Amino acid sequence: xxxxxSRFQRLLSGLVTILAVAVSSVANAGDxxxxxxxxxxxxxxxxxxxxxxxxxxxxxxEPAERIAVFDNDGTLWVEQPVYTQLTFAxxxxxxxxxxxxxxKTQEPFKSALAGDMKGVMASGQKGLLEMVLAxxxxxxxxxxxxxxxxxLASARHPKFxxxxxxxxxxxxxxxxxxxxxxxxxxxxxxxxxIEFMRPFTERVxxxxxxxxxxxxxxxxxxxxDGKPVLVRIPKLNFVDxxxxxxxxxxxHIGRRPILAFGNSDSDMQMIEYTTxxxxxxxxxxVHHTDADREYAYDxxxxxxxxxxxxxxxxxNGWIIVDMKQDWKSVFPD
Amino acid sequence: xxxxxSRFQRLLSGLVTILAVAVSSVANAGDxxxxxxxxxxxxxxxxxxxxxxxxxxxxxxEPAERIAVFDNDGTLWVEQPVYTQLTFAxxxxxxxxxxxxxxKTQEPFKSALAGDMKGVMASGQKGLLEMVLAxxxxxxxxxxxxxxxxxLASARHPKFxxxxxxxxxxxxxxxxxxxxxxxxxxxxxxxxxIEFMRPFTERVxxxxxxxxxxxxxxxxxxxxDGKPVLVRIPKLNFVDxxxxxxxxxxxHIGRRPILAFGNSDSDMQMIEYTTxxxxxxxxxxVHHTDADREYAYDxxxxxxxxxxxxxxxxxNGWIIVDMKQDWKSVFPD
Numbered sequence: 275x276x277x278x279x280s281r282f283q284r285l286l287s288g289l290v291t292i293l294a295v296a297v298s299s300v301a302n303a304g305d306x307x308x309x310x311x312x313x314x315x316x317x318x319x320x321x322x323x324x325x326x327x328x329x330x331x332x333x334x335x336e337p338a339e340r341i342a343v344f345d346n347d348g349t350l351w352v353e354q355p356v357y358t359q360l361t362f363a364x365x366x367x368x369x370x371x372x373x374x375x376x377x378k379t380q381e382p383f384k385s386a387l388a389g390d391m392k393g394v395m396a397s398g399q400k401g402l403l404e405m406v407l408a409x410x411x412x413x414x415x416x417x418x419x420x421x422x423x424x425x426l427a428s429a430r431h432p433k434f435x436x437x438x439x440x441x442x443x444x445x446x447x448x449x450x451x452x453x454x455x456x457x458x459x460x461x462x463x464x465x466x467x468i469e470f471m472r473p474f475t476e477r478v479x480x481x482x483x484x485x486x487x488x489x490x491x492x493x494x495x496x497x498x499d500g501k502p503v504l505v506r507i508p509k510l511n512f513v514d515x516x517x518x519x520x521x522x523x524x525x526h527i528g529r530r531p532i533l534a535f536g537n538s539d540s541d542m543q544m545i546e547y548t549t550x551x552x553x554x555x556x557x558x559x560v561h562h563t564d565a566d567r568e569y570a571y572d573x574x575x576x577x578x579x580x581x582x583x584x585x586x587x588x589x590n591g592w593i594i595v596d597m598k599q600d601w602k603s604v605f606p607d
Numbered sequence: 608x609x610x611x612x613s614r615f616q617r618l619l620s621g622l623v624t625i626l627a628v629a630v631s632s633v634a635n636a637g638d639x640x641x642x643x644x645x646x647x648x649x650x651x652x653x654x655x656x657x658x659x660x661x662x663x664x665x666x667x668x669e670p671a672e673r674i675a676v677f678d679n680d681g682t683l684w685v686e687q688p689v690y691t692q693l694t695f696a697x698x699x700x701x702x703x704x705x706x707x708x709x710x711k712t713q714e715p716f717k718s719a720l721a722g723d724m725k726g727v728m729a730s731g732q733k734g735l736l737e738m739v740l741a742x743x744x745x746x747x748x749x750x751x752x753x754x755x756x757x758x759l760a761s762a763r764h765p766k767f768x769x770x771x772x773x774x775x776x777x778x779x780x781x782x783x784x785x786x787x788x789x790x791x792x793x794x795x796x797x798x799x800x801i802e803f804m805r806p807f808t809e810r811v812x813x814x815x816x817x818x819x820x821x822x823x824x825x826x827x828x829x830x831x832d833g834k835p836v837l838v839r840i841p842k843l844n845f846v847d848x849x850x851x852x853x854x855x856x857x858x859h860i861g862r863r864p865i866l867a868f869g870n871s872d873s874d875m876q877m878i879e880y881t882t883x884x885x886x887x888x889x890x891x892x893v894h895h896t897d898a899d900r901e902y903a904y905d906x907x908x909x910x911x912x913x914x915x916x917x918x919x920x921x922x923n924g925w926i927i928v929d930m931k932q933d934w935k936s937v938f939p940d
Contacts, residue, residue, distance in 0.1 A: 483860065494850075517827075518828075520837055521828055526817065527817045
């Protein structure tokens with residue numbers, strides 16, 4: 275490269291850096307987490323981010339290592355009265371029923387068609403898995419993504435009457451953006467189906483598909499009508515839950531996160547793995563304590579059980595986020 | 608936020624954008640691919656990137672969808688006379704032999720200890736897999752990464768006498784940087800072990816661990832001496848090769864790439880999947896034609912066989928990159 279050009283370029287680069295820092299300082303003059311009430315939780319988050327981004331401090335973490343992982347159901351969006359993906363599966367059963375006359379007598383499909391949630395749940399893990407495989411496979415990757423997108427556009431939550439993608443937690447949207455503004459890479463690590471989440475995570479959370487880790491079915495590369503496609507096969511591939519979460523993190527991310535946010539005992543291993551590393555770490559759990567604005571549940575809930583975590587949080591330095599106390603608003607307006 | 612602050616911030620942001628564009632134009636005034644000779648290959652690459660980044664053109668692709676995938680062995684670094692990871696496994700066998708007296712009589716370990724490469728290869732896929740599992744598992748994720756890093760620091764290539772991480776292709780380093788400068792996200796999609804690559808890809812290629820897709824063994828979350836760790840288990844988890852490559856892309860990335868670069872028939876499905884999508888796509892293969900500066904091999908090579916691809920490239924519009932003709936230099940100085 276021409277040396278004059280190169281010198282000019284360096285000069286401009288310097289200017290850009292100076293101005294970018296100025297912009298970022300001005301941005302920080304405001305409150306980056308307006309939906310978080312002042313208190314020990316917000317303070318702990320702000321202090322953690324300050325510590326790991328302070329180049330002169332001993333808690334400093336290189337930007338590349340600033341990996342933050344978030345559970346999805348109950349951590350980023352509502353998971354009551356049942357997981358959104360289960361509602362999707364039930365709606366799919368109804369839609370596909372005409373092609374499956376055998377479902378009229380076969381559980382859990384029979385209960386699903388009758389709208390009998392208890393009957394569906396009575397079929398246990400095995401029955402639920404069968405229903406998920408029957409409704410989530412047998413099509414190409416693109417077809418499934420389209421089915422999810424179409425469903426999310428029309429489905430409404432039974433309590434709030436809003437689309438599920440609007441029932442995401444405003445304080446968490448702010449936290450995700452705040453972390454990214456401070457050089458973090460944000461990931462979802464969920465027990466939910468990876469391909470059920472990917473069609474909306476970028477638009478809703480600013481998290482691209484390649485930063486979503488989840489449970490999955492097997493897929494197969496095939497040529498269909500001369501076109502190369504991936505076909506979803508009715509076989510379980512990976513369960514990204516409990517002890518599977520650190521495994522999913524290792525496979526997809528290949529680094530130990532420094533911040534992890536969950537809301538149930540199923541997230542405990544992920545938070546253990548995260549906070550068990552060297553240096554500054556932060557582990558948090560949403561505690562659903564707000565029956566008015568959202569839901570109140572913990573130890574005995576059939577969805578998002580938060581029990582062991584409540585017993586072990588203090589000893590491990592994990593932060594229990596009290597939805598009612600800590601969140602000024604729950605959903606976006 | 609204070610309205611004055613906000614206005615000031617917008618002003619600064621505007622300035623940053625203007626200057627950033629200026630820097631980028633000046634940078635483009637030089638040749639971003641100096642190690643690529645002028646000719647149809649370089650022209651095709653530059654034209655493709657121009658087309659997908661021209662907001663007013665009909666080939667425009669949103670930055671988020673600019674996914675580029677690269678095979679590793681033979682595409683980004685040297686793969687002859689044998690895959691680097693196999694050399695690593697052989698060295699590990701020698702190192703671990705004192706703890707495994709049974710290896711003295713057991714193939715492929717016996718041949719490995721005798722330095723008899725033909726004997727090792729004679730054990731076939733099954734024998735090689737056994738050797739890889741025996742040398743790549745039974746330790747934590749961190750311990751394995753450290754073993755790889757230590758080995759890479761001291762191992763030397765038999766022909767070039769240089770560390771393997773210096774035997775990466777200079778034209779490809781430039782291409783990776785050029786793509787990233789144009790909003791692409793670059794990934795490795797290799798048949799090699801994901802955890803064998805991750806310790807060096809960021810430093811050497813500028814590709815972070817979370818953008819590396821590869822073959823893997825099973826891992827298990829365990830508490831060891833009160834510390835949460837991931838332990839590598841001697842079971843194959845995923846083979847990211849041939850028809851497995853599009854599957855690996857779907858699982859890790861969740862989008863169809865728009866550019867794919869390989870060098871052998873094992874990359875064919877990945878390039879088919881990439882170029883089989885809608886809109887502008889680019890598929891390329893390195894053809895090793897340079898016995899002087901590197902190696903010359905294709906249809907009959909035991910490593911990196913390039914045979915079917917050579918027959919089908921023209922009909923599919925895939926670009927065969929002729930190392931001798933197209934690359935001004937092969938390795939970094």
